[in-house]
Amino acid sequence: MTRAAGLRHRAFALLVAACLAVLAGPLAAHDFRLGPLRIDHPYATPTPAGAVNGAAYLRSIRNTGDAPDRLIGASTPVARTVEIHRSVVDASQVMRMRAIEGIDLPPKVELQLRHGGEVHLMLIDLKRQLTEGDRFPLTLRFQKAGEREVTVWVQKPRGSASHPGAAEHKH
Ligand SMILES: [Cu+2]
Numbered sequence: 001m002t003r004a005a006g007l008r009h010r011a012f013a014l015l016v017a018a019c020l021a022v023l024a025g026p027l028a029a030h031d032f033r034l035g036p037l038r039i040d041h042p043y044a045t046p047t048p049a050g051a052v053n054g055a056a057y058l059r060s061i062r063n064t065g066d067a068p069d070r071l072i073g074a075s076t077p078v079a080r081t082v083e084i085h086r087s088v089v090d091a092s093q094v095m096r097m098r099a100i101e102g103i104d105l106p107p108k109v110e111l112q113l114r115h116g117g118e119v120h121l122m123l124i125d126l127k128r129q130l131t132e133g134d135r136f137p138l139t140l141r142f143q144k145a146g147e148r149e150v151t152v153w154v155q156k157p158r159g160s161a162s163h164p165g166a167a168e169h170k171h
Helices: 003-024
Strands: 031-034 037-044 054-063 069-075 079-089 095-100 103-105 109-113 119-126 135-142 146-154
Touching (some): 095 119, 103 109
Antiparallel strands (some): 031 037, 054 109, 069 135, 135 146
């Protein structure tokens, strides 16, 4: 085999491997782009019947650009309002959530906004129950990049409890 043919062969093998990896993925994923921002797999955990609030997450958000941006808000037709929350452990070791004004997205940095993490999007006053398999739109608002509607998949995350404190969340 010539060197060029060998390289082509190798490239093809990698392509096949990549395709197989996608097909074999345990969970399908979805992602969105807005300018330099890459928003990977928005999801929400199912809510119990009658729950007032829910929580939405992003598997990751990456700023591939050279300038900082900031996530400053969100809205969805399934809730009256959306707040960006940070979980903090207070002096008596109780986990509490408080609303924050935004999330900084420094250039070339990938952040995770996953369940069990520090930051989440709180869906306040749900208009309907979120059940597994559901999808709903969520509009994310960024300081520089503007707005992007993404689709949120409602799914039970593997091996996790539900949103800590969601049930007793008060405003
Ligand atoms: Cu919260």
